Amino acid sequence: MLVTAWAFYGLGSLAEGRLSWTVFTDPYIHRILGFSLKQAALSATIAVLLALPVARALYYLPELVGKSTFLALCLLCFVLPTLVLITGLVALLGSSGWLTPYLGKSWSLYGMQGILLAHLFLNSPFAIRAFYLQLQALPASSWLLARQLKLSSWQQWTLLEWPQLRARLLTVWVFIFVLCFNSFAVVLSLGGGPQATTLEVAIYQALKYDFNIPEALSLAWLQLLIAGSLYLLMTRFGSSGWLSADTAKLQFLPIPPRWQARLHQLSYYLAWVVLLLPLLALIPNLLQINAERFSKLTIMKPLLTTLSLGVTAAGLAVLLALLILSPIRKARLEYQTRKQWLLDGLANHHLVMPAMVLSVGLYVWCLKHLNLETWGMAFVVLVNTLGLVPFAIQQLKPRLFQFDDQYQHLAQQLKLNTLIYWHVLLPWLARDLQAAFLLCLLLAMGDVAIFSIFANDSWISLPWLIYSYAGSYRIVEASVLSFLFLLICAVLVFWLEKIKNQ
Amino acid sequence: MKKSYFLSLLTLLSLGSVQAADKPVLTVYTYDSFVTEWGSGPKLEAAFEKICNCDLKLVAVEDGVSILNRLKVEGDKAKADVILGIDDGLMEEARATKLIAEHGQTLDKLSANLKWEDKDFLPYDYGYFAFIYDSSKIAKPVSSLKELVESDAKIIYQDPRTSTPGQGLMLWMKAVYGEQTTPAWQQLAKHTVTVTKGWWEAYSMFLEGGADYVLSYNTSPAYHVISDQKEQYKAALFSEGHVAQVELAALLKASQQPELGKQFLSFLISPEAQGIIPVTNWMLPVVDGVELPPVFSQLIQPQRIGFTPTEIAEKRADWIKEWRSAASK
Numbered sequence: 111m112l113v114t115a116w117a118f119y120g121l122g123s124l125a126e127g128r129l130s131w132t133v134f135t136d137p138y139i140h141r142i143l144g145f146s147l148k149q150a151a152l153s154a155t156i157a158v159l160l161a162l163p164v165a166r167a168l169y170y171l172p173e174l175v176g177k178s179t180f181l182a183l184c185l186l187c188f189v190l191p192t193l194v195l196i197t198g199l200v201a202l203l204g205s206s207g208w209l210t211p212y213l214g215k216s217w218s219l220y221g222m223q224g225i226l227l228a229h230l231f232l233n234s235p236f237a238i239r240a241f242y243l244q245l246q247a248l249p250a251s252s253w254l255l256a257r258q259l260k261l262s263s264w265q266q267w268t269l270l271e272w273p274q275l276r277a278r279l280l281t282v283w284v285f286i287f288v289l290c291f292n293s294f295a296v297v298l299s300l301g302g303g304p305q306a307t308t309l310e311v312a313i314y315q316a317l318k319y320d321f322n323i324p325e326a327l328s329l330a331w332l333q334l335l336i337a338g339s340l341y342l343l344m345t346r347f348g349s350s351g352w353l354s355a356d357t358a359k360l361q362f363l364p365i366p367p368r369w370q371a372r373l374h375q376l377s378y379y380l381a382w383v384v385l386l387l388p389l390l391a392l393i394p395n396l397l398q399i400n401a402e403r404f405s406k407l408t409i410m411k412p413l414l415t416t417l418s419l420g421v422t423a424a425g426l427a428v429l430l431a432l433l434i435l436s437p438i439r440k441a442r443l444e445y446q447t448r449k450q451w452l453l454d455g456l457a458n459h460h461l462v463m464p465a466m467v468l469s470v471g472l473y474v475w476c477l478k479h480l481n482l483e484t485w486g487m488a489f490v491v492l493v494n495t496l497g498l499v500p501f502a503i504q505q506l507k508p509r510l511f512q513f514d515d516q517y518q519h520l521a522q523q524l525k526l527n528t529l530i531y532w533h534v535l536l537p538w539l540a541r542d543l544q545a546a547f548l549l550c551l552l553l554a555m556g557d558v559a560i561f562s563i564f565a566n567d568s569w570i571s572l573p574w575l576i577y578s579y580a581g582s583y584r585i586v587e588a589s590v591l592s593f594l595f596l597l598i599c600a601v602l603v604f605w606l607e608k609i610k611n612q
Numbered sequence: 613m614k615k616s617y618f619l620s621l622l623t624l625l626s627l628g629s630v631q632a633a634d635k636p637v638l639t640v641y642t643y644d645s646f647v648t649e650w651g652s653g654p655k656l657e658a659a660f661e662k663i664c665n666c667d668l669k670l671v672a673v674e675d676g677v678s679i680l681n682r683l684k685v686e687g688d689k690a691k692a693d694v695i696l697g698i699d700d701g702l703m704e705e706a707r708a709t710k711l712i713a714e715h716g717q718t719l720d721k722l723s724a725n726l727k728w729e730d731k732d733f734l735p736y737d738y739g740y741f742a743f744i745y746d747s748s749k750i751a752k753p754v755s756s757l758k759e760l761v762e763s764d765a766k767i768i769y770q771d772p773r774t775s776t777p778g779q780g781l782m783l784w785m786k787a788v789y790g791e792q793t794t795p796a797w798q799q800l801a802k803h804t805v806t807v808t809k810g811w812w813e814a815y816s817m818f819l820e821g822g823a824d825y826v827l828s829y830n831t832s833p834a835y836h837v838i839s840d841q842k843e844q845y846k847a848a849l850f851s852e853g854h855v856a857q858v859e860l861a862a863l864l865k866a867s868q869q870p871e872l873g874k875q876f877l878s879f880l881i882s883p884e885a886q887g888i889i890p891v892t893n894w895m896l897p898v899v900d901g902v903e904l905p906p907v908f909s910q911l912i913q914p915q916r917i918g919f920t921p922t923e924i925a926e927k928r929a930d931w932i933k934e935w936r937s938a939a940s941k
Contacts, residue, residue: 138937145940205805205822220806303771303807304940319773320932321681477685584816 134328138304139312143332146308149222150290153229154283160230161237161282164381166271167374168238169245170366174378178607181242184235186603187385189549190596191556192295193576195231197592198388199224199300201395201585208391220302228296231388233286238381244278245271263370288340292333294466294559295573299580309333310466314562317470327474330467389596395589407587408575409594416555416572419487423494424550428543430495431502438507439514465497469563476564486564493560498550505546506539513538541609548606552599637667638872641679641692644672645812650839652892659888660879666872675810676776676859680706683864687711693867694876696736699776700858701783703733704925713865716874721881723900726858733860736880737895739829740854740914741780742847743767744815750824753848757788760825760848761796764803768814769827772932775810776857777827782931783924784855787917793931797938807939830854830912835894837907847912854914859895 168177187195202209203219210217219227252270261269297308307315309329316326366374434453441450472489513535521531536543558573565574572595579588647653647670657668673679676697683690688711698706706712715734722728728735743760745753754760760767770778789796805823808814818826825848836842861880863873879885886897890904897904919927 136933136937138933138940141937141940205817206820218805303801303804304936305801307940315773318681319677319771321684 134332139329139332142304142307142309142312145306146291146310149225149229149306149308150287150293153226153233153290154286156226157230157234157237157286158279158283161234161241162275163374163377164234164238165241165245167378167381168242171371171374171378174375176382178611180378180382181239182604182607183382183385184239185607186600187232187235188239189552189556189603190232190599191558191573191576192228192232193299193556193558193573193580194392194592194596194599195228195388196296196299197576197580197585197588198391199228199231200580201589202388202391203227204585208394218302220300221306224300224302225293225296225306228300229286229290229293231385232296233289235385237282237286240278240282241275244275248274263366284340284343288337291340292337292466294562295577298558298562299577309336310559313466313470314559317473317563323474326470330470334467392589392593392596395586396593398586399590407590409591412570412572412575412591413594415569419491419494419557419571420551420555423491423498423554424547426491426495427498427502427550427554428506428546430499431506431546434499435503435506435510439510442511443514443518465493465557465560466563468496469493469560473563487569489564490557490560493564494554494557497560498553501553502546502550505549506542509539509542541612545606545609548602548609552602552606555595555599635665635667636869636872637669638664638694638869638876639669639671639692640694640696640876641671641673641682641690642696643675643679644810646670646697646893647672650892652889655888655892656880656885659884660876663879664872664875666869668876675770675774677702677774677779680709683709683711688866690864690866692864693869693873694861694863696859696861696880698733698860698862699779700733700735700856700860700921701776701779701924701928703730703860703921705928706862707732708925711864711866713863713867713870715861715863715877717877717881722898726898728858728898733862734877734881735858735898736861736885737889737893737898738856738858739831739895740856740912740916741777741784742828742830742832742850742854742912742914743825744818744828744832744845744847745825746844747846748844753846754825755849756851757784758852760850761800765824766803766805766822767800767825767827768805768818768823769807770811770814771807771809772935775808777811777814777829778807779928780855780857781827782935783918786927786931787855787919788852794934794938797935801939804939829857829895830914831890831894831896831908834890834905834907834911838891838905849912849914853917855918856916858898 168174168180174180199219201207203213203217203224204210205219207219218224248270256266256270291308292310293308294310294314297306297311298314301307301311310333313326313329313333316322316329365371438450438453441453469489472493476485476489517534521534526534556573557571558577561571561574565571572591576588576591576595579585579591642653645651653670657670660668671692673682676699679695679698680702683692683695683706687709690711695706712732714731717734719728722735726735726738743754747753750765754763754765769781772778772782785793785796785800806814806817808817811828814826815828815832817823828847830847833845833847836845861877863870863877867873881899883899883902886899886902889895890897890902890908896908
């Protein structure tokens with residue numbers, strides 16, 4: 111919270127009456143605002159529409175081959191560093207991509223189509239998981255009843271599935287909308303010029319290209335206003351349990367008619383192919399690297415930078431989450447609902463605050479007061495940590511509440527001192543702590559937006575290096591680094607899934 | 613010109629680490645392709661370190677405009693003694709930061725046709741912006757900017773906010789179209805593949821076959837002939853004339869090594885350095901009598917059009933707004 115205030119102080123201080131009001135009347139800004147909203151709405155709508163049939167296929171055909179791997183892949187796609195995906199897309203669909211010759215002469219990856227493709231790839235899997243888990247929550251008794259009443263497939267959909275999915279549909283749509291509205295790396299790499307720029311990228315450009323601080327500040331406020339109100343809107347509709355384990359419990363599912371089963375299979379396998387293609391497109395490039403080019407690649411230093419950045423930020427985020435949750439738990443135990451709600455809001459407020467806005471605020475403050483060359487890295491960690499805290503809280507909260515319900519009385523009766531208390535609590539939490547840490551680590555490692563603001567040339571992260579290569583069309587090098595990064599993320603994701611499913 | 617085969621950032625890491633403790637260090641901010649192993653940087657560094665008894669440290673800051681932005685960010689806390697790589701289009705804006713010291717060089721060595729008289733900024737090479745095409749694919753290239761704008765040829769150019777060629781195209785469009793620049797930008801946007809942040813990104817995408825024309829320099833074909841033994845890349849000569857770019861170096865007031873800085877500036881326009889720059893940075897020398905490979909005489913020699921640095925400084929912000937407004941439609 112303090113840091114937010116700090117960032118706003120930064121945002122405010124340099125603006126001192128210089129907040130550029132012309133920004134709000136500039137037709138260019140109107141257009142990028144329009145474009146930001148349009149691409150986010152399109153991305154969210156298409157992602158949701160594509161996810162539905164796949165989620166239904168997963169639900170209706172419990173015997174699908176490789177289903178748990180597919181669910182893990184979905185998670186991987188969602189937390190995948192965007193730059194890895196972008197490299198894959200360029201290798202697949204860029205001007206000399208593998209599929210480009212079949213796409214006709216007028217095809218270009220740059221602009222709206224590229225942005226949409228990348229957003230769909232990143233977000234549809236998330237929607238698939240969310241919808242699938244929601245369908246799983248349908249009680250078996252409903253299906254028994256449906257069987258007795260001999261409901262048709264259409265009736266099953268209107269009476270059972272749709273009411274179950276409806277609320278979730280909207281939450282997922284808004285969530286994807288917010289993510290795409292705040293999308294940075296995708297737009298920066300695949301936008302291809304001013305006709306496809308989002309507000310987030312415009313902030314970066316105002317700051318780094320034009321060195322126009324008033325404009326950057328005004329845009330940051332605008333971004334905060336829109337993303338913030340959208341997020342508040344979303345939290346009103348409840349949260350989405352997309353990360354929960356696949357419960358795979360016994361169901362009295364109707365056996366779909368043969369043609370429907372085929373259709374389900376088709377959409378399932380199609381989803382496999384589509385999700386794997388951009389990742390597999392990296393592989394042929396790996397073969398093209400020769401010893402000379404490979405020896406020129408600096409891998410270790412950026413890799414270590416990224417890992418240490420991620421580990422520090424994730425560790426701090428989990429720690430902070432634990433600390434922040436203490437007063438919330440206390441309020442809950444004392445039935446102070448209002449206080450709990452307020453503290454919850456405070457803890458999660460970084461979800462409303464786009465990382466770019468926070469970074470710009472702090473950056474502007476730093477310009478005046480600190481040497482960014484020495485402190486830049488610290489700020490990258492700081493801002494990343496803050497952005498991750500809500501995710502860590504989301505992971506830890508249910509288990510901690512469970513602990514409170516089951517053992518708090520006992521703990522009080524035994525008059526455990528703090529040390530012993532934590533000694534009991536931590537092993538109980540071990541799995542959840544690991545899961546929270548892994549999730550935060552995955553998200554932190556992929557960060558480009560925050561890094562791009564504070565970065566200087568004396569240290570460089572893996573995603574940023576991939577961005578430089580992909581941007582200058584050195585696809586082979588970008589592919590090698592991306593593939594390495596992908597492997598690391600895949601290991602982490604499967605580890606995470608394992609913990610979750612234990 | 614910014615010709616390189618490897619990304620600055622990597623080279624930078626290796627360049628930054630070698631430092632002799634006892635020698636004075638002269639730090640130079642420049643653009644990324646200058647410091648790459650194929651660029652002018654390493655060769656100039658070796659030659660200069662032989663005579664200066666110092667350590668020359670070249671720091672890459674993306675593209676030309678970014679050098680100016682970095683200067684503005686750091687103000688008098690800048691770690692550099694010398695900046696190298698802004699151009700005449702950015703000169704007045706750089707001067708307005710009040711961070712630039714006089715270069716203290718006598719200018720009679722410079723070619724008379726440059727007509728250079730500035731006391732703060734020293735030219736080290738120049739060239740003309742031009743669109744490059746592959747003559748094995750395009751038999752009959754466009755012969756004017758208007759023809760290019762009205763064509764449907766796929767083009768790639770650079771962002772005028774970050775890249776000096778991008779800014780050059782902006783001046784070029786303004787010089788040719790005047791009040792009618794907005795519709796011209798809109799027409800150009802219809803067949804623009806992408807607008808990149810820097811020169812190198814655009815040029816490598818072009819070489820990968822990503823476009824018919826790419827914005828670069830009239831000297832670019834010389835690189836392909838000498839380094840690649842490839843004859844097919846040509847610069848299109850436009851009948852309206854071309855905008856020139858004079859690349860400049862300057863000493864910073866905050867420098868702790870003003871004498872060493874001046875020695876470096878003087879070295880830049882020495883026959884030795886002027887012989888290195890054309891075949892590594894792929895631009896034209898600023899002094900007469902430099903012996904150049906024969907391909908240089910086959911380059912197009914355009915008529916020069918454009919604006920004075922003062923005009924550019926006054927209008928640059930407005931023109932950029934006009935561009936981003938028009939190109940975003």
